[in-house]
Amino acid sequence: MIEFAKDRFGGLDFAVNNAMRSLGVRPLAEIDPEDWDAVMAVNMTGVFLCMKYEIAAMLERGGGAIVNIGSGNHYSAEPGLSWYLAAKQAVYSMTKVAAVEYATQGIRVNAVAPGPMWTPALRKVAAEDASHVARRSARVPLGRIAEPEEVAEAVLWLCSPAASFVVGHTLAADGGYVLK
Template sequence: MTDMLTGKVVFITGASRGIGAAAARLFAREGAAVVLAARGTGALEKIVAEIRGAGGAADAVALDLADPASIRAAVGRAGELHGRLDGAFNNGAAIQQPGPLETTSDEDVERQFAVNFRGHWTAMTAEAALMRAGGGGAIVNTSSIGSRRANPALPAYGAMKRALDSITETAAVTWAAQGIRVNGITPGGTATEMIDAWEAATPGIVQRITATTPMGRMAEPREIAEAALWLLSDRASWVTGAVLPVDGGAGA
């Protein structure tokens, strides 16, 4: 590998599966000491054991993105383990029950706000406090292609991801002078458990996503993680406030 994250401590939410798990493995291979966070630590411990078995450095912490106290505790634990934080990949998310705007429930809206917006907000502020103490760092937030256009099938999800894009840009401007870069990525259709759940609720959605993607296929989780890797690395030292499409041309 290219050792793009050698010597860096990186915190990853939603690390038990999909893009987050792919990022954990990739970042560790690129030299980072990774702290993996998700609600259930069972799956995390398996990834930690895999990374350690390959000679990497990894730890697991429990985190509930709907609970601000849990988020702050998980970020704080990363600081306790390593004494600093250099990078954070805020990737955890919750999918809403697919359906049109008029059938979206209050509970769906509230959960989308709690996890997909407030959870990131809370994580970012806790991460930035650690980074500030260490002289700076880099944060990457996983948004969605659905944040950049109308999202009739997932209206609450799209709305909160669009709000996340806004706070990503605001944080980048606010914290730039403190040496903290903040960027986002907007993945298109990616072969993850979340897409599997959407397919189960709406049969044929994978075929429709593939048909509207110019590159003609779904992304693999590692391909999305590669974009986050670059943004977290020093090779992206002049990039902040960007919301990068990683969607096979679907949003063009």
């Protein structure tokens, strides 16, 4: 991906890391170590590897912006989601550390914490259980699920010069989800 961007655009100016492999709702003691490793390989190590090579390309270019996608659930302790919340917390920690390590070299690293959003996975769950959407919407003060474009606007802002003084921040684009 990075070599393609360098060849096509002359370098890498910004990157968005959005990784998610699901185990579904599963209590911690019922997760097989192999499943844990497979999920962490995507949700945590995948983000690490992307950042590693994105940072190198941005250093060549003289700077850039990286936005990692987390989750509005990051303030919660949702039963059955230890695998998910552990990976997202790791992403937030990597975001903060990389922000401190590379800010002086012109690379801004931030994260976005989306709340409930109309992803393909949510559409599938909604088709199977309409009450799931009602429950999720009820936790959002705005009373609805976000369209992906609404979260994308936050990401685009963090990648833009308008956010030039924002470093190491997790921006909640969640309709107030974390407030309830």
